[in-house]
Amino acid sequence: MDRNITVGVVAVQGAFEEHCTALDKLGVYVREIRSPSDLLTKINGMVFPGGESTAQGKLLRESGLFDIMLQMIKDGLPVYGTCAGMVLLAKHIENDERKHFAVMDITVKRNAYGRQLGSFMTTGDFGGIGKIPMYFIRAPYISSAGKDVTILSRDENGAITAAREANMLVTSFHPEVTDDLTVHSYFLSMI
Amino acid sequence: MIMSEQVKLNRDLAKMLKGGVIMDVTTSEQARIAEDAGACAVMALERIPADIRQAGGVSRMSDPKMIKKIQSAVSIPVMAKCRIGHFVEAQILEAIEIDYIDESEVLSPADDIYHIDKTMFKVPFVCGARNLGEALRRIAEGATMIRTKGEPGTGDVIQAVRHLRAMNAEISRISSMRKDEIFEAAKELQVPHELLLSVHEEGRLPVVNFAAGGVATPADAALMMQLGAEGVFVGSGIFKSGDPKKRASAIVKAVTNYMDPAVLAEVSEDLGEAMVGINENEIAVLMAERGK
Numbered sequence: 001m002d003r004n005i006t007v008g009v010v011a012v013q014g015a016f017e018e019h020c021t022a023l024d025k026l027g028v029y030v031r032e033i034r035s036p037s038d039l040l041t042k043i044n045g046m047v048f049p050g051g052e053s054t055a056q057g058k059l060l061r062e063s064g065l066f067d068i069m070l071q072m073i074k075d076g077l078p079v080y081g082t083c084a085g086m087v088l089l090a091k092h093i094e095n096d097e098r099k100h101f102a103v104m105d106i107t108v109k110r111n112a113y114g115r116q117l118g119s120f121m122t123t124g125d126f127g128g129i130g131k132i133p134m135y136f137i138r139a140p141y142i143s144s145a146g147k148d149v150t151i152l153s154r155d156e157n158g159a160i161t162a163a164r165e166a167n168m169l170v171t172s173f174h175p176e177v178t179d180d181l182t183v184h185s186y187f188l189s190m191i
Numbered sequence: 192m193i194m195s196e197q198v199k200l201n202r203d204l205a206k207m208l209k210g211g212v213i214m215d216v217t218t219s220e221q222a223r224i225a226e227d228a229g230a231c232a233v234m235a236l237e238r239i240p241a242d243i244r245q246a247g248g249v250s251r252m253s254d255p256k257m258i259k260k261i262q263s264a265v266s267i268p269v270m271a272k273c274r275i276g277h278f279v280e281a282q283i284l285e286a287i288e289i290d291y292i293d294e295s296e297v298l299s300p301a302d303d304i305y306h307i308d309k310t311m312f313k314v315p316f317v318c319g320a321r322n323l324g325e326a327l328r329r330i331a332e333g334a335t336m337i338r339t340k341g342e343p344g345t346g347d348v349i350q351a352v353r354h355l356r357a358m359n360a361e362i363s364r365i366s367s368m369r370k371d372e373i374f375e376a377a378k379e380l381q382v383p384h385e386l387l388l389s390v391h392e393e394g395r396l397p398v399v400n401f402a403a404g405g406v407a408t409p410a411d412a413a414l415m416m417q418l419g420a421e422g423v424f425v426g427s428g429i430f431k432s433g434d435p436k437k438r439a440s441a442i443v444k445a446v447t448n449y450m451d452p453a454v455l456a457e458v459s460e461d462l463g464e465a466m467v468g469i470n471e472n473e474i475a476v477l478m479a480e481r482g483k
Contacts, residue, residue, distance in 0.1 A: 011210070013231060018206065034447065050206075052231045055211055055230065055267070058227075062444065096266060114288070115288045115290050116288075116291065117313060135199070135200065137200060137203050177206065
């Protein structure tokens with residue numbers, strides 16, 4: 001990878017540090033995004049980390065980041081949402097009246113595997129590239145996806161757990177808490 | 192170090208809470224206010240620490256019915272407290288599928304020698320600590336998240352500062368040692384060598400560390416973050432204040448923007464009455480002394 005690429009990691013709440021570490025290992029510049037001033041210089045991609053989507057959504061709106069980011073995504077900036085990040089990008093949320101960016105043609109179910117006692121680890125295929133470790137932590141899944149969405153992985157019951165639509169990539173699980181860089185590499189290939 | 196999948200999942204849940212605020216709530220209305228204000232989790236309890244202090248007497252795990260009401264009111268993780276050493280209260284909290292148990296010195300301890308063997312549970316635990324020794328002993332017992340004890344229910348941040356500084360100073364000391372000195376250091380601190388070695392190598396606790404106990408203002412929260420806390424618990428500080436909604440939201444923003452004094456100034460404006468604090472030397476019961 002090359003150092004001419006800068007990826008912004010949204011750092012308002014959640015496990016953003018882990019994404020920074022993974023991206024750094026892949027040799028790209030990483031910038032934490034906390035306020036609009038962090039977006040004054042160009043970024044080539046943006047990561048929405050795991051955390052609490054309600055908290056993140058509110059903080060993004062109040063800081064003035066929300067509208068800027070929404071425009072960047074609509075203009076084609078490659079983005080990757082993990083867990084809460086996937087909820088932020090989804091057009092429809094099955095069990096929440098809140099909506100956030102609502103840009104990706106998927107319907108997401110929040111906390112789809114239940115509370116923390118339902119959290120689990122498994123290994124599964126990601127986009128035909130190979131089997132990778134997948135940590136689901138109070139995770140959502142995609143209950144339905146539009147026709148332009150490519151499905152990249154499913155859980156053992158068939159629910160969609162990773163998908164891509166144009167410049168947007170989402171996963172229910174957390175590759176950033178593992179040493180496996182498959183998903184991050186895939187994301188960088190979208191840039 | 193070999194770690195079970197469950198321990199990893201539980202440590203990772205704490206990572207998802209980072210950069211966030213966990214708020215004490217006693218009703219589902221308060222829980223909704225906390226969630227709307229941007230809390231990353233709530234702690235369900237019958238009485239907040241300031242009222243526990245005032246009421247005196249034995250303080251126990253909250254009524255499961257009350258906790259369940261809060262669970263159904265919000266979509267963010269719900270935590271609850273059990274007494275130190277009271278593994279049956281912990282079993283009950285696990286049975287109602289709580290997301291995180293706080294084995295807490297805020298409640299009256301049930302055991303003055305043994306903490307809960309947290310490795311026997313699937314549900315994660317957070318525990319308080321005043322220094323590196325306490326933190327690593329709790330982690331050895333299975334805690335997957337640590338918070339400074341501070342002094343709950345006082346609105347006085349001095350003890351939280353003291354505990355976090357003590358922990359950081361010890362971590363720096365351990366990091367700068369030679370590897371062969373860790374054996375002796377582990378003996379002195381009364382902690383497992385394996386855990387201390389990980390602190391030596393990583394320069395940090397093996398789990399997420401939040402600040403707690405006495406945080407009452409956005410500035411307090413940002414102070415703890417600048418001192419190295421990864422997030423903040425706010426107990427009495429919010430719902431004992433004049434305008435809980437506004438203060439809750441201000442503290443959330445302060446934790447995200449802890450390095451930006453302009454934002455801190457903005458959110459500190461016009462918050463109404465802060466909770467009435469108790470100074471350190473006026474405290475009758477030092478909760479931080481419970482469970483070492």
